[in-house]
Amino acid sequence: MTTIIAVDTLIFMFNTEDGMILEKKKAFNEFAQSKGLRSTRQRDIILDIFLSTHQHVSVEDLYLKVKASHPGIGYATVYRTLKLFSEAGLAREILLHDGQTRYEHVLAGEHHDHLVCTGCNAIIEFEDETIEKLQDEIAARHGFLIRRHKLELYGLCARCRNIG
Amino acid sequence: MTTIIAVDTLIFMFNTEDGMILEKKKAFNEFAQSKGLRSTRQRDIILDIFLSTHQHVSVEDLYLKVKASHPGIGYATVYRTLKLFSEAGLAREILLHDGQTRYEHVLAGEHHDHLVCTGCNAIIEFEDETIEKLQDEIAARHGFLIRRHKLELYGLCARCRNIG
DNA sequence: AGTAATGTGAAATTGAATATCAAAAGCAGA
DNA sequence: TCTGCTTTTGATATTCAATTTCACATTACT
Numbered sequence: 001m002t003t004i005i006a007v008d009t010l011i012f013m014f015n016t017e018d019g020m021i022l023e024k025k026k027a028f029n030e031f032a033q034s035k036g037l038r039s040t041r042q043r044d045i046i047l048d049i050f051l052s053t054h055q056h057v058s059v060e061d062l063y064l065k066v067k068a069s070h071p072g073i074g075y076a077t078v079y080r081t082l083k084l085f086s087e088a089g090l091a092r093e094i095l096l097h098d099g100q101t102r103y104e105h106v107l108a109g110e111h112h113d114h115l116v117c118t119g120c121n122a123i124i125e126f127e128d129e130t131i132e133k134l135q136d137e138i139a140a141r142h143g144f145l146i147r148r149h150k151l152e153l154y155g156l157c158a159r160c161r162n163i164g
Numbered sequence: 165m166t167t168i169i170a171v172d173t174l175i176f177m178f179n180t181e182d183g184m185i186l187e188k189k190k191a192f193n194e195f196a197q198s199k200g201l202r203s204t205r206q207r208d209i210i211l212d213i214f215l216s217t218h219q220h221v222s223v224e225d226l227y228l229k230v231k232a233s234h235p236g237i238g239y240a241t242v243y244r245t246l247k248l249f250s251e252a253g254l255a256r257e258i259l260l261h262d263g264q265t266r267y268e269h270v271l272a273g274e275h276h277d278h279l280v281c282t283g284c285n286a287i288i289e290f291e292d293e294t295i296e297k298l299q300d301e302i303a304a305r306h307g308f309l310i311r312r313h314k315l316e317l318y319g320l321c322a323r324c325r326n327i328g
Numbered sequence: 329a330g331t332a333a334t335g336t337g338a339a340a341t342t343g344a345a346t347a348t349c350a351a352a353a354g355c356a357g358a
Numbered sequence: 359t360c361t362g363c364t365t366t367t368g369a370t371a372t373t374c375a376a377t378t379t380c381a382c383a384t385t386a387c388t
């Protein structure tokens with residue numbers, strides 16, 4: 001009986017945004033602990049704010065957001081903390097055409113590529129199983145062991161095609 | 165009769181490296197003319213040396229090559245000239261994982277992507293018609309008009325897998 | 329040749345990423 | 359809770375490639 005309630009709760013947690021946030025906080029705490037990192041107010045705040053974002057953020061973006069409510073927190077701390085999130089598996093660095101590193105949220109078991117509008121800078125995520133397979137084949141043909149890949153499509157979104 | 169000889173010569177030109185080089189020089193001269201650019205000794209030299217390379221070169225790489233035979237030519241000139249080649253359609257800028265812009269030769273009607281060995285920095289070019297098509301489909305599904313794309317596979321080549 | 333405009337080279341600037349370091353804060357043990 | 363050691367922080371400096379600047383040289387045109 002107790003077990004069943006716990007399972008329900010767990011499913012609930014994973015299916016709501018709040019649950020996701022709690023889960024990620026837990027994951028980060030575990031990472032921090034395993035690495036012998038200390039728990040600091042700044043990191044908690046930055047994690048909260050990062051988790052509250054939905055787009056791909058640059059260090060600058062997040063720094064500005066953080067500074068708005070916590071003016072004492074410096075750029076370097078945001079920079080270092082985002083790197084930590086990345087190591088912890090909560091965030092992923094993405095480098096697009098404009099040479100600005102952005103961080104996106106990592107969702108469990110998910111991989112995707114990017115469709116970027118050069119007009120309005122919108123970033124759309126997509127996934128294509130067939131492309132992934134073809135990539136593996138190409139790599140195999142050349143004797144490569146693929147570690148990661150990067151597929152970005154640049155163009156104009158429906159809206160920008162009409163405006164621009 | 166005269167016409168037939170001319171056609172033969174043209175085919176010959178396009179099928180040899182020297183012919184390719186002549187063709188590219190001509191293309192650049194036409195571009196320069198259309199843009200009202202002046203013809204300078206430096207640009208001629210840099211074009212010659214660029215056309216003599218076979219790999220993907222960074223500005224630094226080409227600058228060093230140029231300096232070896234023509235010490236008077238500065239970095240900025242090589243930099244600006246490579247940009248010009250790029251505008252003229254002779255070269256294409258490629259940005260790989262290491263944050264160094266490289267220039268590759270543009271061959272008529274050819275498109276390819278890159279397989280990069282993170283062990284020895286070898287760059288292998290490949291082409292996959294199916295992937296291209298899938299990309300177009302994905303773009304269409306999102307109402308995008310694709311201008312360009314970037315597909316890079318990072319991993320270890322056969323040799324580096326064994327060594328490292 | 330004269331002259332107006334473009335090109336060149338050295339050096340300066342930019343912009344993002346990253347490193348430095350003194351001061352502040354967290355943590356384990358007394 | 360206090361101590362002392364270690365990590366973290368925040369401001370600033372450094373790095374590194376890309377790009378711009380500017381005085382001088384060179385080119386195209388008459």
